[in-house]
Amino acid sequence: MSSVTIRGVKKRYGAMPILHGIDLEIRDQEFVVLVGPSGCGKSTLLRMIAGLETVSSGDILIGERVINDVPPKSRDIAMVFQNYALYPHMSVYENMSFSLRLRRQAKEIIDRKVREAAEILNLTKFLDRSPRQLSGGQRQRVAMGRALVRDAEVFLFDEPLSNLDAKLRVVMRTEIKALHQRLKTTSVYVTHDQIEAMTMADRIVVMNAGRIEQIGTPLELYDTPANLFVADFIGSPSMNVIRGVLGAEAGRAFVELPDGARLFVPAMASGKPGQKVVFGARPEHCALAQGDAGVAVQVEVVEPTGANIQVYTKLAGAPFCAIFTERHDFRPGQTIRLDFPANKIHLFDAETGARL
Amino acid sequence: MMSKAKRSILYWIILAPLVVVILFPFAVMFVTAVRPRDELFVYPPTWGFSEFRWENFAEMWVKTNFGGALLNSLYVSITATSAALILSIPAAYAMSRYRFAGKGLYKNFLLMTQMMSPIVLVLGLFRLMMTLGLVNDLNSLVITYAAFNMAFTIWMLQSYFNSIPRDLEEAAWMDGASHLTSLIRIFLPLAVPAIVVTAIFTFINSWNEFVLALTMMRSSEDFTLPVQIYSQVAGRYQVEWHHVMAGTVLATVPVAILFSWLQRYLIRGMALGAVK
Ligand SMILES: Nc1ncnc2c1ncn2[C@@H]1O[C@H](COP(=O)(O)OP(=O)(O)OP(=O)(O)O)[C@@H](O)[C@H]1O
Ligand SMILES: [Mg+2]
Numbered sequence: 001m002s003s004v005t006i007r008g009v010k011k012r013y014g015a016m017p018i019l020h021g022i023d024l025e026i027r028d029q030e031f032v033v034l035v036g037p038s039g040c041g042k043s044t045l046l047r048m049i050a051g052l053e054t055v056s057s058g059d060i061l062i063g064e065r066v067i068n069d070v071p072p073k074s075r076d077i078a079m080v081f082q083n084y085a086l087y088p089h090m091s092v093y094e095n096m097s098f099s100l101r102l103r104r105q106a107k108e109i110i111d112r113k114v115r116e117a118a119e120i121l122n123l124t125k126f127l128d129r130s131p132r133q134l135s136g137g138q139r140q141r142v143a144m145g146r147a148l149v150r151d152a153e154v155f156l157f158d159e160p161l162s163n164l165d166a167k168l169r170v171v172m173r174t175e176i177k178a179l180h181q182r183l184k185t186t187s188v189y190v191t192h193d194q195i196e197a198m199t200m201a202d203r204i205v206v207m208n209a210g211r212i213e214q215i216g217t218p219l220e221l222y223d224t225p226a227n228l229f230v231a232d233f234i235g236s237p238s239m240n241v242i243r244g245v246l247g248a249e250a251g252r253a254f255v256e257l258p259d260g261a262r263l264f265v266p267a268m269a270s271g272k273p274g275q276k277v278v279f280g281a282r283p284e285h286c287a288l289a290q291g292d293a294g295v296a297v298q299v300e301v302v303e304p305t306g307a308n309i310q311v312y313t314k315l316a317g318a319p320f321c322a323i324f325t326e327r328h329d330f331r332p333g334q335t336i337r338l339d340f341p342a343n344k345i346h347l348f349d350a351e352t353g354a355r356l
Numbered sequence: 357m358m359s360k361a362k363r364s365i366l367y368w369i370i371l372a373p374l375v376v377v378i379l380f381p382f383a384v385m386f387v388t389a390v391r392p393r394d395e396l397f398v399y400p401p402t403w404g405f406s407e408f409r410w411e412n413f414a415e416m417w418v419k420t421n422f423g424g425a426l427l428n429s430l431y432v433s434i435t436a437t438s439a440a441l442i443l444s445i446p447a448a449y450a451m452s453r454y455r456f457a458g459k460g461l462y463k464n465f466l467l468m469t470q471m472m473s474p475i476v477l478v479l480g481l482f483r484l485m486m487t488l489g490l491v492n493d494l495n496s497l498v499i500t501y502a503a504f505n506m507a508f509t510i511w512m513l514q515s516y517f518n519s520i521p522r523d524l525e526e527a528a529w530m531d532g533a534s535h536l537t538s539l540i541r542i543f544l545p546l547a548v549p550a551i552v553v554t555a556i557f558t559f560i561n562s563w564n565e566f567v568l569a570l571t572m573m574r575s576s577e578d579f580t581l582p583v584q585i586y587s588q589v590a591g592r593y594q595v596e597w598h599h600v601m602a603g604t605v606l607a608t609v610p611v612a613i614l615f616s617w618l619q620r621y622l623i624r625g626m627a628l629g630a631v632k
Contacts, residue, residue, distance in 0.1 A: 052526050072529040079530045085523035089545045099531035146531070 002063040002153040002186055003028045009058035011044055018044055020210045029184045035197040036207035042190040046156050051075050078147035079156040084139045086131040093127040096145045117148040137168045155187040173200055194234050206230050228353035231280050231346060239280045240320045246275045255279045257316040261295050266342045271356045280346035286322035286338045294339035299330045389601040396597050416599035425584035432494050432580055433562040436501035440509050440558045448513035466507040474504055478571050485572060492574045501562040509554040516550035556615055581607045
């Protein structure tokens, strides 16, 4: 096991820049998730770590060793591909033992390692089957098994669950996490699903358009998103955001919305009156206001999910979602007043998107 | 709704004329091949024969030097097929996996060569072989057959190679395989169906080729089967048709049987290649 260091790494395809300078330190035994919208360069970065893409500039290190020019076969990295890439002409056993056979390990050692991995992954019954005769979830586990038998320094995963149905995805993500807690192999996991990122990661790297937007633990990203992009990306349903202008009156700071309504915010260290800002509040952090505090919104749709109710409303003409765990009985068209706990409010600069 | 049986009968009736046209020459060939000599030109013509003469084959074998021609044909076809494959597989792999300058142009060039019939090139080829001192040498046929088939084999292999996911090779590299190892243990086994198809195609083309063989081969020890059989007909006072047909049967039927057997293996291979 090893740390992975990425220093000022850039990637160009021809003249087109894809990654604009990535700096990232992945610690030994850590499970890091790269998350971001489609086309932001997650796979490209992962494949550069694997050695399947060249590095245009910058350095990639495993441990202390710069591996820019080391071919993939000598990097001691195991990778799980999105479509599993199982060798179709080999049985499950042969698939899982391929890397060991290449290393000319003794037959008994190979057999023991494959059976151990098969045991962990519940594949023992399927060892003689060909990949064609397996379900999607079983194939996924074989792909994991192929990585597992190797005791590699680093595991890479490129959206390994995206071909599975929703239910299986939840099961597998718990299994992968449990597996990591047991083996503790340094892992880099790519996904575009923020829930997967939140549930599995020690730390999350949010990427957008070839840049890193923020690096942090799941809760750091949730509680203090560094910018609007991260605020919008992390959390489901996403954070409500509304444009306004910062103002102050009688020692109290507020955001004035386009329709003149005022949302009171804690006194801001940065940000000055007259500044254009974006006010953000997560749906689950809305509360019903007491008396005429807070701000009035119009209820449009009410969706009970059982655990809670999601209320879709309009605030100053913009959609605004609130989630309550109490069983309120709201009617469409009704006007209610929402309030936001001061420590759960997010403010961003309207121009740069940076957190204030 | 027609029943399934009715429908297939209808289709067979529609297809029947075609079947007759295709099968007629074969029927004549078989019947003639096993007839005694004096029944060859009975009038009116019949499909029957008084005895089934296996001896026709034995006599023909000796009289027409069939064995020698068979060996020549086998040598030329097998060597040409191997040469075409050995050169096409790397070319097709490069076309499928690498980007290089002039790739599109090269592809078009390959296609264009297919539009030319070898016959327009016969004179040029003959002079070329003269210069190389290869006239009357079976290797001249090996070279030309391999060359003429390569455009097709590269094209065909390339499009099949495109359908073999790159991920598989990348996974092998990650597993610790070198480029060469991943080629031999992962890529080529998956490419077998395409390789077999192109091999069959090249082999049959070479086996049946006539014009070039007739041009390049001057002495009768070097004749391939088509030329040898032709020489039993052309410019003779008396044609031994039963021997000619026996020769034709021997030249076509074993090959046809071999390939229809290979084809079954081929379909199995295709299913194997399917990923996901
Ligand atoms: N071989 C290539 N040549 C040119 N551009 C490429 C190549 N491979 C990828 N790209 C571009 O690089 C960008 C990043 O691609 P990448 O596959 O890393 O995205 P991603 O974040 O993994 O997206 P997804 O979630 O859809 O898998 C994309 O805009 C893509 O068009
Ligand atoms: Mg990707």
